[in-house]
Amino acid sequence: MIQFLIGADGGGTGTRVRLATADGTELGQGQAGPSGLAHGIGKAWAAIGSAIDAACAAAGIMRPANAAMALGAGLAGVHNKEWAAQFTAANPGFSALRLATDGFTTLMGAHGGAPGCIVALGTGSVGEALLADGTHIEVGGWGFPAGDEASGAWLGLRAINHVEQVLDGRVPSSDFASAVIDTLGGSRDAIQVWLGGATQTAYASLAPVVIRHAQTDATARSFLVEAGHQVALMANALDKTGRLPLA
Amino acid sequence: MIQFLIGADGGGTGTRVRLATADGTELGQGQAGPSGLAHGIGKAWAAIGSAIDAACAAAGIMRPANAAMALGAGLAGVHNKEWAAQFTAANPGFSALRLATDGFTTLMGAHGGAPGCIVALGTGSVGEALLADGTHIEVGGWGFPAGDEASGAWLGLRAINHVEQVLDGRVPSSDFASAVIDTLGGSRDAIQVWLGGATQTAYASLAPVVIRHAQTDATARSFLVEAGHQVALMANALDKTGRLPLA
Known part of the structure; x- marks a missing residue:
């Protein structure tokens, strides 16, 4: 019998859950590490x-026992139908399981289930819209490294490419490049070892350095300008009328 | 006692070796799958x-027994000093082992050991120069996905990002986008599953589609133009005098 409801929101950097009684009264919240499916199905279940x-x-x-809980989870990586099926098959006994993308749950939360758009920027990125006729539209959310425009990992990938060009003498150096180099261990060898094990989450950890230098460094600013352009492309594709509320 | 010499060249797509007697007489050549160190140390040794x-x-x-052979290997990924140390530690008994980047062995091969420059474009990319005073310079070769400008994987990453934007309605479609979509299985779901398991080598497999459409498609052409710009940046950083032979 379902006595508790769990709502989970999981991406490349962390997982947040809310625990409620069966009538919807919230009891508490909790956090853990990433549960985006790209990190592995077992890791996702462990983080939740x-x-x-x-x-x-x-x-x-x-x-409570898992059988006493119903779980609704919005997770990065659910677009990959193989991963979604593997996640569902590995359900460790929750009485009910509803799985959606983290973008869809963000959309529901942002507009309380009413028509609207969101462009969610975190470790990854995705745009979602619920139209007045009930149609659900998704844009982006294709994952790292080929997609997720304007996301933290997308910014980090550009930051480290810039540093590589600086260290090789291909382009001039800057305070921004020096800050990224320091963050990555300070030397060419340290950066090459870092790159060898770098995940989407690791790339996203460089995004704050980009944002911090955008006021003073033309390269860092150009990454944010391009990110803004990409968000505009996503928003336009979600709602060509421009009339839906955007959160 | 060393009776045979092996020269190995390994990247993200394949491995080529030459077998010679101890006096340098070539006996035969062989090929196998990738031995770039990013694919794993065990896989690299197995491919060799x-x-x-x-x-x-x-x-x-x-x-011959490994103890009768000396191996000189130029492998992608040797810039990562941890991987290089692991590879050397896993030597399965070759009497002598000399390890270098695949860029350095390309440089030696291209100019017969004399001063010169190369920009090598394959699954990855790297530029190398040997100056007249014996100085060895490297540019690029930082690996996928943050580096390797103008490489096959770099082109493939851009091709699939374009397709994602087309499928979402962010940018107009084209024959080029359709060709990439067909190559990846023809549907959004197939592409998302493909992306979930895609390696540097898989991205590089899309490069021929880009090159084939560069004459007729503005987007495909823009990727090759940017690749050319990146190669020029690498070549200029290698040899600011512009006087060394470039191969």
């Missing part, structure tokens, strides 16, 4: 489990 | 072993 543990601790209750 | 088997078969001799 840890975030539920944290939510139960915050609520001051013992963790 | 398979290519040696093929070279011995081509030469019509039994494969």
Whole structure:
């Protein structure tokens, strides 16, 4: 019997869950590491489990049996139907499981289920719209490294490419490049080792350095300008009328 | 005792070896799959072993014991000093092992050891120069996805990003986009599954589609024009005098 409801939001950087009773009364919230499916199905389930543990601790209750809980999860990577099927097949006993993209759950949350658009920028990026006639439109959300325009990982990829060009003497150096180099360990060898193990999440960790230097550095600013252009392309494709509320 | 010399050239798409006697007389050549270190140390050694088997078969001799062979290998990924150390530590018994980047062996081969420059474009890309005073300069070769400008994987990454924008209605479609979509399985779902498992080598497999459409499609052409610009940046950084022979 379902006694508790869990809502989970998982991307490339972290997982947040809310725990509620079956009538919808919120009891507590919890967080854990990434549960985007690109990181692996087992890791996604483990992160959701840890975030539920944290939510139960915050609520001051013992963790219920999985069979007593219904889980609604909005996760990055659900566009990949193979990964979505593997995630569902690995359900560790939740009584009910509803799986959606993290973009769709953001859309529902932003407009309370009413028609509207969102462009969500985090480790990845995605645009979603619910039209007045009930049509659901998605733009972007194709994942790293070929998609996710304007996301944290997309900015980080550009930042480190710039640093590579600076270190090789292909383009002039700058305070921005020096800040990225320092963040990555300070030397060519350290950067090459960092690159060898770098994930989408690691690239996204460089985005704050880009944003911090956008006021003073032309290269950092050009990345943000291009990101803005990409967001505009996404928003226009979501709502060609420009009349839906955008959050 | 060293009775045979093996020269190996390994990147993200394949491995080529030459087998010679200790006095340098070539006996045969062989090929195998990728041995770039980004694919894993075990895979690199396995590919080199398979290519040696093929070279011995081509030469019509039994494969010698590893202890009877000296191996000189130029491999993609050697810039990562951790990977290089792991590769060397996993030497399965070759009497001598000399490890270099595939860019450096290309440079040596292109100019016979004399001063000169190369910009090598394959799955990845790298520029190398040997100056008249013996100085060795490297530019690029930072690997996928943050570097390797103008390489096959770099072109493929741009091709699939274009297709994502087309499928979402962000930019207009084209015969070029349709050709890439067909190559990737023909549907949005197939592309999302393809992306979930795509490696540098898989991205590079799209480069021929870009090149084939560069005459007729403005987007495909713009990728090649940008690749040319990136090669020029690399060549200028290698040899600011412009006087060294470039191969």
